[in-house]
Amino acid sequence: MTRQMAGPRPLTVGIDVGGTNIRASVVDGDGEMLDTVQAPTPHSARALEDALDRVVRELCRRHPIGAVGLAVAGFITADRSTVRFAPHLPWKDTPVARRLSERLELPVILEHDANAAVWAEYRFGAAAGGHNVVLVAIGTGIGAALLIDGELYRGTHGVAPELGHLQVVPDGRACPCGKRGCWERYCSGTALADTAIEMLATDPVHSTVLARDIFRDPGSLTGRRVAGAAQDGDPLAVQVMADFARWLGLGLAFVSDIFDPDLVVIAGGVSSSAPLFLDEAREEYARAITGAGHRPMARIRTTQLGEAAGMIGAAELARATLADTGRGRSRVARSSH
Numbered sequence: 001m002t003r004q005m006a007g008p009r010p011l012t013v014g015i016d017v018g019g020t021n022i023r024a025s026v027v028d029g030d031g032e033m034l035d036t037v038q039a040p041t042p043h044s045a046r047a048l049e050d051a052l053d054r055v056v057r058e059l060c061r062r063h064p065i066g067a068v069g070l071a072v073a074g075f076i077t078a079d080r081s082t083v084r085f086a087p088h089l090p091w092k093d094t095p096v097a098r099r100l101s102e103r104l105e106l107p108v109i110l111e112h113d114a115n116a117a118v119w120a121e122y123r124f125g126a127a128a129g130g131h132n133v134v135l136v137a138i139g140t141g142i143g144a145a146l147l148i149d150g151e152l153y154r155g156t157h158g159v160a161p162e163l164g165h166l167q168v169v170p171d172g173r174a175c176p177c178g179k180r181g182c183w184e185r186y187c188s189g190t191a192l193a194d195t196a197i198e199m200l201a202t203d204p205v206h207s208t209v210l211a212r213d214i215f216r217d218p219g220s221l222t223g224r225r226v227a228g229a230a231q232d233g234d235p236l237a238v239q240v241m242a243d244f245a246r247w248l249g250l251g252l253a254f255v256s257d258i259f260d261p262d263l264v265v266i267a268g269g270v271s272s273s274a275p276l277f278l279d280e281a282r283e284e285y286a287r288a289i290t291g292a293g294h295r296p297m298a299r300i301r302t303t304q305l306g307e308a309a310g311m312i313g314a315a316e317l318a319r320a321t322l323a324d325t326g327r328g329r330s331r332v333a334r335s336s337h
Helices: 043-059 097-104 114-122 189-202 209-216 223-231 234-258 269-276 277-290 308-323
Strands: 003-004 012-015 019-026 033-040 066-070 083-085 091-095 108-112 135-140 142-148 263-267 300-302 329-331
Touching: 012 043, 012 308, 019 043, 019 277, 019 308, 033 043, 033 066, 033 308, 043 066, 043 097, 066 097, 066 114, 066 308, 091 277, 108 114, 114 135, 114 142, 114 263, 114 308, 135 234, 135 269, 189 209, 189 223, 189 234, 189 308, 209 223, 209 234, 223 263, 223 269, 234 263, 234 277, 269 277, 277 300
Parallel strands: 012 066, 066 108, 135 263, 263 300
Antiparallel strands: 003 329, 012 019, 019 033, 083 091, 135 142
């Protein structure tokens, strides 16, 4: 079925393809989400593509859609057509964009989820007005994205920048990437739990609510639990957050020494606890940066768009692709495949 798209800035769909859920939104040219659907993430490649097909078709029945963008946590080829590897998804060297485009008869692009998020923040959120911008998404690990003169930098092979895997502690904590001492092992939601357990093992005299939780069931501890305890004033949790702030500031100093950004955006799940650590992280950053006191420092902000950034950014990037190709019509069949 063919539909005319209203106006010069067509509606597009942005999809956050997570390991647990697929979240898809219709986004207009001002970055506003008009309609959203969600579905569980299947565990096979065919089932996942079927699920994506269904959610797009559901939205297309209600809106004239011009293109689709997928935000994926994984390695994407530089042409944004193929998922090389995504640790929480079943795609490996899979031409996802082509497959979905053929099924939907719509342009489809892929983007790393952090790239999509920084693009959304640049167009509509915390990074507006920035020129050289680094986004650090802190959740289970660290995702990162880089804008240079307002353009996304993806590297030669589409995988840059992997800032979370900068080694900050030689022979430090083991990382799932295969290395040891990566920045994300000391500055992430997972790191909050690991640091609490290590601190208690080194100094078991702590008698706090968090300490009792750890003794009772260390495997149940989460970064969210640590942050909540710190919010309540738990001394052990406060100490853990101070350690986290130090590592964040040190890491941002490394990043600034390499890229010299004018703006850093802190995103991801841990960013919601920013009042517990951001001021201390800024102070550590100011001390640790090369040439401290003799150079301008990057502004450090938290996300404005939150968890919606990936969807909004993927939709906006898909809109840009549509404009580049000059396509002004949308074709989506109602029948299922």
